[in-house]
Amino acid sequence: MSDEKIPSTLSLAILGLIASRPLSGYDLRKLFRITPMGHFSTSPGAIYPALRRLKQRGLIRGKVKNKGTLRPKQLFEITGDGMKSLRTILSEPITADDIKWNLDRLLLRFAFMGDVLGKESSLRFLRELARETNKHIVSLQKHLEDSGKKMNITAKYALEYGIARYRATSQWAKNIMRDISAR
Amino acid sequence: MSDEKIPSTLSLAILGLIASRPLSGYDLRKLFRITPMGHFSTSPGAIYPALRRLKQRGLIRGKVKNKGTLRPKQLFEITGDGMKSLRTILSEPITADDIKWNLDRLLLRFAFMGDVLGKESSLRFLRELARETNKHIVSLQKHLEDSGKKMNITAKYALEYGIARYRATSQWAKNIMRDISAR
DNA sequence: AATTTCATGTAACCAGTTACATGATTCA
DNA sequence: TGAATCATGTAACTGGTTACATGAAATT
Numbered sequence: 396m397s398d399e400k401i402p403s404t405l406s407l408a409i410l411g412l413i414a415s416r417p418l419s420g421y422d423l424r425k426l427f428r429i430t431p432m433g434h435f436s437t438s439p440g441a442i443y444p445a446l447r448r449l450k451q452r453g454l455i456r457g458k459v460k461n462k463g464t465l466r467p468k469q470l471f472e473i474t475g476d477g478m479k480s481l482r483t484i485l486s487e488p489i490t491a492d493d494i495k496w497n498l499d500r501l502l503l504r505f506a507f508m509g510d511v512l513g514k515e516s517s518l519r520f521l522r523e524l525a526r527e528t529n530k531h532i533v534s535l536q537k538h539l540e541d542s543g544k545k546m547n548i549t550a551k552y553a554l555e556y557g558i559a560r561y562r563a564t565s566q567w568a569k570n571i572m573r574d575i576s577a578r
Numbered sequence: 579m580s581d582e583k584i585p586s587t588l589s590l591a592i593l594g595l596i597a598s599r600p601l602s603g604y605d606l607r608k609l610f611r612i613t614p615m616g617h618f619s620t621s622p623g624a625i626y627p628a629l630r631r632l633k634q635r636g637l638i639r640g641k642v643k644n645k646g647t648l649r650p651k652q653l654f655e656i657t658g659d660g661m662k663s664l665r666t667i668l669s670e671p672i673t674a675d676d677i678k679w680n681l682d683r684l685l686l687r688f689a690f691m692g693d694v695l696g697k698e699s700s701l702r703f704l705r706e707l708a709r710e711t712n713k714h715i716v717s718l719q720k721h722l723e724d725s726g727k728k729m730n731i732t733a734k735y736a737l738e739y740g741i742a743r744y745r746a747t748s749q750w751a752k753n754i755m756r757d758i759s760a761r
Numbered sequence: 762a763a764t765t766t767c768a769t770g771t772a773a774c775c776a777g778t779t780a781c782a783t784g785a786t787t788c789a
Numbered sequence: 790t791g792a793a794t795c796a797t798g799t800a801a802c803t804g805g806t807t808a809c810a811t812g813a814a815a816t817t
Contacts, residue, residue: 403776419796439796439797440798440799444776444777508732509732510732549690549693556750560747564739586804603768621805621806624805624806
């Protein structure tokens with residue numbers, strides 16, 4: 396309870412996917428390999444240990460098929476605790492830190508949000524994302540203005556790159572908000 | 579020789595920064611803390627071990643100041659081998675894999691390229707970056723067309739997010755190419 | 762005198778990578 | 790029957806995180 400273990404991005408991806416339907420480790424590998432969204436390890440050395448950890452923490456449970464065989468196939472499904480934990484993670488407020496360091500994770504949270512928390516939460520999330528992203532853009536621009544003169548050119552370019560990418564994020568969020576609202 | 583050890587992004591950042599002027603571990607921490615470009619660990623538990631590894635591999639060397647004291651300050655400078663290694667890393671061709679998985683690293687390479695390899699290399703790099711990024715965008719769009727119907731909405735949004743961000747990258751590259759050419 | 766900043770480091774831990782390993786099933 | 794795919798896993802290694810630790814110098 397007190398120590399809400401925050402899982403890694405990979406674990407969060409696994410938990411979120413399993414929340415929508417039971418999946419095996421192999422299924423997850425396939426998903427990560429073929430879908431171009433997100434950057435997740437497809438290596439068994441990452442996925443199977445991650446599944447074991449989620450299981451140990453009681454967030455998922457495994458249904459074993461072909462019990463007799465040497466290598467029983469295991470389908471994992473989410474538990475009540477897992478669902479609660481997922482909901483908690485998806486409900487966390489967006490911090491400036493997230494914007495700067497964990498943008499991918501925020502997008503992952505958004506990806507699962509529609510099914511788990513619903514449309515209103517998704518809209519709120521996007522609004523918050525756009526706002527926080529804009530704040531960050533302003534701070535980057537301020538840095539560019541303040542230190543631009545002393546910065547060498549490449550550093551300036553790199554900073555502009557950051558700004559351009561965050562602008563794309565903000566614009567995307569606004570577009571999707573429109574799209575979701577229209578549905 | 580044969581096994582060109584590819585350093586982590588953090589190590590590459592350190593190596594590239596030290597290439598331009600001697601720096602201490604503390605200097606690096608400060609740089610990573612105050613400059614908003616790049617996402618590098620400012621924790622001593624990451625930086626000092628990274629410096630040790632670079633030193634062990636002969637890519638940097640440390641000049642100790644205040645020899646007598648308990649905590650001598652150490653300024654690191656790049657070695658001939660380090661410079662050679664840096665040049666090699668910066669000269670590597672851009673792969674589709676880099677675009678997908680290591681975009682940050684590519685940008686880091688660009689950041690150091692101007693000083694180390696010169697303007698022509700930077701331009702070539704940006705041209706290649708724009709081209710490979712566009713290729714990747716096309717493949718993402720193709721995936722969206724092919725599987726769009728079967729995808730759930732959020733997966734589609736996530737994919738569009740990816741496309742939007744890569745577009746920003748490509749556009750940035752083109753802008754900077756213009757800028758560099760004009761100088 | 763107390764706090765902040767300079768400055769360097771270690772130790773326990775965690776998660777991901779690479780490479781290896783096993784065996785069943787399906788398909789050409 | 791041989792190759793590809795399904796399917797699960799381990800072991801060694803690597804590097805980053807968190808937290809702890811020390812102490813000098815500068816600032817308030």
